Amino acid sequence: NILLKHRYRMHMNVSALTTALAADQGLSSQEIYYYRSLIFSAGIIPCYIDAVEKPEGAFFPLRCNRLKYKGAPLRKWEDGF
Numbered sequence: 001n002i003l004l005k006h007r008y009r010m011h012m013n014v015s016a017l018t019t020a021l022a023a024d025q026g027l028s029s030q031e032i033y034y035y036r037s038l039i040f041s042a043g044i045i046p047c048y049i050d051a052v053e054k055p056e057g058a059f060f061p062l063r064c065n066r067l068k069y070k071g072a073p074l075r076k077w078e079d080g081f
Contacts, residue, residue: 012020018039022032051058 022035
């Protein structure tokens with residue numbers, strides 16, 4: 001509720017909650033970093049295993065020229081960049 005009363009009106013998500021709980025338990029910022037890295041890897045490893053068992057090109061089997069982009073036009077880079 002405190003986050004919503006301030007001018008930025010931020011909402012807390014699960015990541016913020018688990019980090020706050022870890023800090024309340026006395027973990028240092030470095031320990032929280034290691035802890036959060038494990039949470040991420042727990043989700044990415046099954047995705048990798050699933051993707052590696054499929055043939056190449058099966059993840060997103062569309063050629064780039066089949067995509068119809070309707071966003072902002074390409075910008076030219078200025079000389080000297």
